[in-house]
Amino acid sequence: MSALRTEHLLIDGEWRAAADGAVIEVENPADLSIVATVPRAGEADLEAALAAAERVQDDWARTPAWTRSELLRGAARNIMDRQEEIARLLTQEQGKPLHESRAEVATAAEQFEWYADEARRIYGRVVDGTTDGVRIEVRKEPIGPVAAFTPWNFPVMLAARKLAPALAAGCPIILKPAEESPSACLAMVRAIQDSGFPAGVIAAVTGDPAQISERLISSKVIRKVSLTGSVRVGRQLMQLASQNLAAISLELGGHGPVIVCDDVDVAQVAQLSARTKFRNAGQVCISPTRFLVARSIYEQFVEEFAxxxxxxxxxxxxxxxxDVGPMCSRRRHDDFAALVEDATSRGAIAVTGGQSLAEAHGGHFYAPTVLRDIPAEARILQEEPFGPVALLIPYDTLDDAVRIANDTEYGLAGYLFTNDLGRAQLLSERVRVGMLGVNSYLVSTAVAPFSGVGLSGLGAENGTEGIEHYLHPKTVVTGIPTELS
Known part of the structure; x- marks a missing residue:
C-alpha cells in the first residue's frame, strides 16, 4: 500500500490546509486502499479565494497578452517536465492504465501551448462609422473571475481545458477538481503556478461539490461558470448562475452513435471500435456507445468486436x-451495473461480459461488455451508460440508421465509417451532434471546438471558439471633427 499523501488548497498563491482542518479521503479504485486526503474547503477558504480573484482581476486583465502567453507556455513546459509524476497520481486515483494517463497529461500541456498562442490573437475590429464624425471600435475584454468545475474521468485534461483559455483571456479562475481523483489535477495546478502566475490568479479548492458550487456561483465576484459534468448538475449550476446572470458553458455528456456502412473493412473497423470503446473503461463522454451496423455485415462485426x-x-x-482499469468509484460501478442488468433482464444478450468483477479483482472492476438484441424500452438506450459497454444494433437502411442515431436527447459526438464520399457527406449533415468523426474516432483536439447539442450542453471548448466564452465585446464609439483644423 502506498504512503498516505496530504494535499492542499491553492488560495492567493499559498498552498494550505482547510481553515478548519477538515479533510476528505481519496480511494484507489483498483484495490480500495486510501491513498490521500484532500482539504474539505469551508466558508472561510472560499471567501479567501473569491477575495483574491476580485483583488487581482483588474491587474491580470491589464497584463499584456504577450506576458500571459509566455506564462502559459511555461506552464506547458512544467506540466511535461512532471508528466510521469502527474500520470502516476492519475492512475492511482482514477484507475486508467498508465499509458492513458501519460497521454492525458500530454493533452493537458497541449491546451496551454494552444492557448499561449490564442492569448496573442484576441482581436477586436474597427467598424465603419455611420457618419464622417464617428469612429467605432469593438474590443474584446476579459469577462471576469471564473468558477470552473471538473469531473473525475479526465481530471487533468478537462481542468486544463478550462484553465488555459481563462488565463489566456485574462480571467482569474477558481478551479474545483473532482473529489474522487484530485491529486493529479492539483499536481498539474502546482506546475502551472510554479511557472510564475501572480498570487490570486489561480485557485484550486477541494471539498463538497454542492457547498462549493453554491458559495462560488452565488457570489457577485464570479462572472463566468464552466462545468463538465452530468445533466442534473448542469441544470443546478445554471439555476445558480442565473441569480447574478453569470455566463455559463456546460459539457454534459453524450450517447455516441456510430454508423457502420456495408462498404467498410469489417474486421478493421470492428477492432478499432472495440479498442476505442473500452478506453478509460468506457468512462468517456465522447465514447462510441451505440454501434449501428448494416445488417449484411452485422454478424461479422459482432464476432470481431466481441x-x-x-x-x-x-x-x-x-x-x-x-488494457482496462477499474471504474472510478463504487457509485459509478453500481449505477452502471444497474443499467446493464436492466437491459439483460428485458432480453438483451451479453455476447461477452455483463457481470461485475469487483469481488474477483478486489476493486471497482466490471467486465468489458458487448450487448445485442437490446429491447427498445431498455434504459441503457437513452441513459448515458458511462462505462465499459457497447450496444450493437443492426439497421436495414441508412435512413433507419440516422433515425436511431438521433433518437436521444444527447448530441455530443457521433461517428461514421464508410468508403463512399457521398454517403459521408450526407450522413455528416444529418446526424445531430456537435462533433462527427468520419472514419476516425479522434474528434477531440485543442485546435477545434468541442461542443454538443441538446442535453449535451451549451457553448464550446477548445479551438478559437473556446477562448471567446471568457471574453465580452466592448463597443467604443468616438466622435471626432470632420475636418482638420
Missing amino acids: AVARDLTLGDGSTDGV
Missing part, C-alpha cells in the same frame, strides 16, 4: 500490459 473485448486485460492501471 473477440477484441474478450482479449482485453483488466487490472491495476499501474501494471504493465493492462
Whole structure:
C-alpha cells in the first residue's frame, strides 16, 4: 500500500490546509486502499479565494497578452517536465492504465501551448462609422473571475481545458477538481503556478461539490461558470448562475452513435471500435456507445468486436500490459451495473461480459461488455451508460440508421465509417451532434471546438471558439471633427 499523501488548497498563491482542518479521503479504485486526503474547503477558504480573484482581476486583465502567453507556455513546459509524476497520481486515483494517463497529461500541456498562442490573437475590429464624425471600435475584454468545475474521468485534461483559455483571456479562475481523483489535477495546478502566475490568479479548492458550487456561483465576484459534468448538475449550476446572470458553458455528456456502412473493412473497423470503446473503461463522454451496423455485415462485426473485448486485460492501471482499469468509484460501478442488468433482464444478450468483477479483482472492476438484441424500452438506450459497454444494433437502411442515431436527447459526438464520399457527406449533415468523426474516432483536439447539442450542453471548448466564452465585446464609439483644423 502506498504512503498516505496530504494535499492542499491553492488560495492567493499559498498552498494550505482547510481553515478548519477538515479533510476528505481519496480511494484507489483498483484495490480500495486510501491513498490521500484532500482539504474539505469551508466558508472561510472560499471567501479567501473569491477575495483574491476580485483583488487581482483588474491587474491580470491589464497584463499584456504577450506576458500571459509566455506564462502559459511555461506552464506547458512544467506540466511535461512532471508528466510521469502527474500520470502516476492519475492512475492511482482514477484507475486508467498508465499509458492513458501519460497521454492525458500530454493533452493537458497541449491546451496551454494552444492557448499561449490564442492569448496573442484576441482581436477586436474597427467598424465603419455611420457618419464622417464617428469612429467605432469593438474590443474584446476579459469577462471576469471564473468558477470552473471538473469531473473525475479526465481530471487533468478537462481542468486544463478550462484553465488555459481563462488565463489566456485574462480571467482569474477558481478551479474545483473532482473529489474522487484530485491529486493529479492539483499536481498539474502546482506546475502551472510554479511557472510564475501572480498570487490570486489561480485557485484550486477541494471539498463538497454542492457547498462549493453554491458559495462560488452565488457570489457577485464570479462572472463566468464552466462545468463538465452530468445533466442534473448542469441544470443546478445554471439555476445558480442565473441569480447574478453569470455566463455559463456546460459539457454534459453524450450517447455516441456510430454508423457502420456495408462498404467498410469489417474486421478493421470492428477492432478499432472495440479498442476505442473500452478506453478509460468506457468512462468517456465522447465514447462510441451505440454501434449501428448494416445488417449484411452485422454478424461479422459482432464476432470481431466481441473477440477484441474478450482479449482485453483488466487490472491495476499501474501494471504493465493492462488494457482496462477499474471504474472510478463504487457509485459509478453500481449505477452502471444497474443499467446493464436492466437491459439483460428485458432480453438483451451479453455476447461477452455483463457481470461485475469487483469481488474477483478486489476493486471497482466490471467486465468489458458487448450487448445485442437490446429491447427498445431498455434504459441503457437513452441513459448515458458511462462505462465499459457497447450496444450493437443492426439497421436495414441508412435512413433507419440516422433515425436511431438521433433518437436521444444527447448530441455530443457521433461517428461514421464508410468508403463512399457521398454517403459521408450526407450522413455528416444529418446526424445531430456537435462533433462527427468520419472514419476516425479522434474528434477531440485543442485546435477545434468541442461542443454538443441538446442535453449535451451549451457553448464550446477548445479551438478559437473556446477562448471567446471568457471574453465580452466592448463597443467604443468616438466622435471626432470632420475636418482638420
